[in-house]
Amino acid sequence: MPKLDPNELYGNEHSAFQLACIDGKKELLEIMLAGHFKFKHSVMSSTNKTALELALEYGHTDCALLLLKNSAWDVTETTPLHLAIKHRKIEPLQVLEIGFFPASEIYHSDEKSIENSEEADNDDFYENLTVSSGNFINLSTYINQKDSSGKVPAHIAIELGEKEMLKLLWQRPEIDKAQTNTEEKTVMQAAKAKGWVNWRGNLK
Numbered sequence: 001m002p003k004l005d006p007n008e009l010y011g012n013e014h015s016a017f018q019l020a021c022i023d024g025k026k027e028l029l030e031i032m033l034a035g036h037f038k039f040k041h042s043v044m045s046s047t048n049k050t051a052l053e054l055a056l057e058y059g060h061t062d063c064a065l066l067l068l069k070n071s072a073w074d075v076t077e078t079t080p081l082h083l084a085i086k087h088r089k090i091e092p093l094q095v096l097e098i099g100f101f102p103a104s105e106i107y108h109s110d111e112k113s114i115e116n117s118e119e120a121d122n123d124d125f126y127e128n129l130t131v132s133s134g135n136f137i138n139l140s141t142y143i144n145q146k147d148s149s150g151k152v153p154a155h156i157a158i159e160l161g162e163k164e165m166l167k168l169l170w171q172r173p174e175i176d177k178a179q180t181n182t183e184e185k186t187v188m189q190a191a192k193a194k195g196w197v198n199w200r201g202n203l204k
Contacts, residue, residue, distance in 0.1 A: 006032045007039065013046040014054075021055035021063045029063055033070055038104060041067070042074045050075060056087040065095055071104045072135050079142035081153040085165050093168050099138030140174045150182040158190045163203070166191070170203050177201075 006016035017039060020028045033039055041050050049057070055064035068080050084092035146152055151159075154175065157166040169175055170191075177188040191197045198204050 003036055005037045006035070007037060007043045009043070009046070015043055015045070015051065017043070017051045017067075018045050018049075018054050021051045021060060021067070022058050024055075024058065024060035024063060026060070026063050026066060029066055033066070033104075039067065039071045040074060041071060050083075052080060053083045053087070056083055056089050056092075061089050061091050064089070065091060068092055068095065069100050069103055072102045072137070073142075077148040079145050079147065079153070081139065081142040081145075082147045082151075082156060085153055085156045085160065085162060088160065088162060088165075090165055090168075093139070093165055096137065096139045096142070097168060099136055101136055139169065139172055143169055143172055143174060144176045144179060146179070152176075152179045152181075152187065154179070154187040155181045155185075155190060158187070158194055158196075161194075163196060166196070167203055 004016070009015050014022070017029065017032060020026075020032065039051075041052060044050060045054065052064050052067045055061070055067065064084075073080055080092055081096060084090070142153065144152055147156075154166060154169050154177070157163075157169065170177075175187070177191075178186050180186050181190070185193075188197065188201065191203070196203055
């Protein structure tokens with residue numbers, strides 16, 4: 001009997017991964033992530049949303065973080081940083097601030113992925129880990145990327161009045177405050193228009 005791919009849309013609406021995110025079924029997500037098929041962020045629902053966004057939208061941040069830390073992002077229209085700010089969830093920003101290697105890209109010396117290994121609970125297992133691509137993910141990965149609407153994450157934080165989220169971005173040395181949106185307004189100009197920036201260019 002062929003195995004069912006949890007990335008596949010059923011009824012042309014949602015994948016099994018997406019349904020688990022909508023319902024907040026973290027344990028089910030963990031089972032599927034440990035299965036035969038590799039999770040793909042790029043699979044979109046009938047409403048053009050990723051599983052990660054659906055988890056954020058329905059308030060299941062734990063599910064979103066699980067997916068975020070499992071697989072490298074493969075969507076071009078947006079980033080996890082954009083989505084976290086859009087849905088006003090600061091936890092993904094805090095995880096990205098620290099950074100991580102996606103679990104699906106960390107392998108033991110015997111070529112077992114850490115996410116699929118039954119030995120991953122054994123402390124000795126972690127002595128011979130390697131990273132397949134060196135793809136370390138943190139805030140700098142996405143901080144200056146524009147989404148399909150031409151906005152960097154900071155623009156969205158400013159538009160939504162999310163000053164605490166903006167602070168996490170503003171303090172990063174790699175942030176480009178000269179990035180413009182479709183209205184040709186830079187991040188710095190947008191923040192100043194909100195009254196959030198002092199004469200030195202620092203957030204108040």
